[in-house]
Every structure is written in C-alpha cells, then in structure tokens.
Amino acid sequence: xxxxxxxxxxxSVQEGRISILNCDYTNSMFDYFLWYKKYPAEGPTFLIxxxxxxxxxxxxxxxxxxxxxxxxxSLHIVPSQPGDSAVYFCAASASSGAGSYQLxxxxxxxxxxxx
Amino acid sequence: xxxxxxxxxxxVKRTGEKVFLExxxxxxxxxxxxxxxxxxxGLRLIxxxxxxxxxxxxxxxxxxxxxxxKKERFSLILESASTNQTSMYLCASSRDIEGYxxxxxxxxxxx
Numbered sequence: 001x002x003x004x005x006x007x008x009x010x011x012s013v014q015e016g017r018i019s020i021l022n023c024d025y026t027n028s029m030f031d032y033f034l035w036y037k038k039y040p041a042e043g044p045t046f047l048i049x050x051x052x053x054x055x056x057x058x059x060x061x062x063x064x065x066x067x068x069x070x071x072x073x074s075l076h077i078v079p080s081q082p083g084d085s086a087v088y089f090c091a092a093s094a095s096s097g098a099g100s101y102q103l104x105x106x107x108x109x110x111x112x113x114x115x
Numbered sequence: 116x117x118x119x120x121x122x123x124x125x126x127v128k129r130t131g132e133k134v135f136l137e138x139x140x141x142x143x144x145x146x147x148x149x150x151x152x153x154x155x156x157g158l159r160l161i162x163x164x165x166x167x168x169x170x171x172x173x174x175x176x177x178x179x180x181x182x183x184x185k186k187e188r189f190s191l192i193l194e195s196a197s198t199n200q201t202s203m204y205l206c207a208s209s210r211d212i213e214g215y216x217x218x219x220x221x222x223x224x225x226x
Contacts, residue, residue: 009155036215038152041124041219043119043205043220044158044215044217045217046215089157091214093214102148102160103209103215105157107156107157108158
C-alpha cells in the first residue's frame, strides 16, 4: 500500500508561471518531509524539506507547504524556469520507531517547463 | 559535501551473469540503501543496511543480495541477471533523519 502518493505523473507549465506539485501521505507517524529533484541519467538531489512542526518552508524560488490535518504537502516553484524540468519525488520519514532512518518515496511527478 | 560514488554509470550484461554494483560514500554515514528506478514505478527499495555486516530486505529483494564489509562500501549483487532487472540503480547513504544523498546511478541493461 502506497504511503506516499503523487497522483500526477506529469505536469506542464509555461516559463515564468507557478508550478505546484502535490503529495499526499497516509502514515500519521511521518513527521519529516523532503522533495528531491532528478534529471535523467543522474541521481536524485535534495531540494527542500519541512518538519511537521512547521507549515511552510521557503528557499528561494521553492516553497513547501504542509497541511498535517489533510496529510498533504505541496511544492511551489515560482517563477518556473526551463531548467526546473525534471522528475520531482516527494519523500517522508518518521523520526521515531522502527525504520526511522528510512525515507518512503512517492512515484514522482515529471515537470516540464515550456519556454 | 557528502559524496556517494557508484562505480559504473552504464553497464551491459548478459542474461545469467553475476553482476556487482559498487557504492562508496565518504561521510561516515551509518545507513546505506539500494534502489531501482523504473518509469511509472518511482524509487523502489531493494536492500538497505544500517551498520557494517548488517542488511535488511526492502520492498523488492528477490534476485538480489548485498554485502557491507566496510562502513563506506555497500555492494549490490545480481546473482543471475535477467532482462527484467534492466533498470536504473541508485545507491544512497544517510545519517539518521537528515535525508539521503544519492549517487549518480548505474544504468544496467541485461541482454
């Protein structure tokens, strides 16, 4: 059973507009969330994270929002640039309990930013 | 910066061959992981290790084994390669909840 879901396999956005990538989770023990970006033929790279004690974290053009009651997080990219075209993975972990060092990944969303 | 190095970027192997994928990290991380990435399936955990000589099965361990003789090195072994093991293989390391650092990946093709 998928504990982290990215329901949109792909997303296309015009350059300069906002990209919003969504992620839902089912495990209420998750309290730390990350986004990774992956280009073809490369390993994923860390983009931004958020702890469950916050509802927003911002880093330049990237903002992650967390809605704990809805078990939902989103990544906003403003403004979108062609170099943002990549696959974005949402990931979650629990800070305690068995396997607390493990990340659970979603299936990814492929973002295409059109010039 | 943490560096995770995978020994090969591209590999082509024949069906039935024994294949070794090597991964080395340089930041003394306790935890190491092997994933495979396939279109539409995301990142699937094959095996992980939280200490030297320790290993745990992930979600899809069948057809694979691992070895961790030293803290910095985590090897993935395909005992008898099959065409359905053609994939992108990703190694990662981590310390606790900080998140993973991934290697660049190995694109394995089994013919």
